[in-house]
Amino acid sequence: MKPRFPLGLPAAVAAFVLLAGCSEEPQVVQYEQGKYQGKTDSRPWEGGAFNGDKTAWERALHDRVRSQNEYRRVE
Numbered sequence: 001m002k003p004r005f006p007l008g009l010p011a012a013v014a015a016f017v018l019l020a021g022c023s024e025e026p027q028v029v030q031y032e033q034g035k036y037q038g039k040t041d042s043r044p045w046e047g048g049a050f051n052g053d054k055t056a057w058e059r060a061l062h063d064r065v066r067s068q069n070e071y072r073r074v075e
Helices: 008-023 054-067 070-074
Strands: none
Touching: none
């Protein structure tokens, strides 16, 4: 009884599958001078909780720092 496929065909398929991953190209981003391509950053107080109120954000930041002081937390 003869084999259905020649022996070279499975070897060629296996070699193709193994070598297919070796053709990866480098993924280097090309930046153009002076052109930012990412998302623009917003200021911390412009988000949901403070709605643009910088003084409320500063007050919340100050209160958070004060609560980290062990001497003031005991009082």
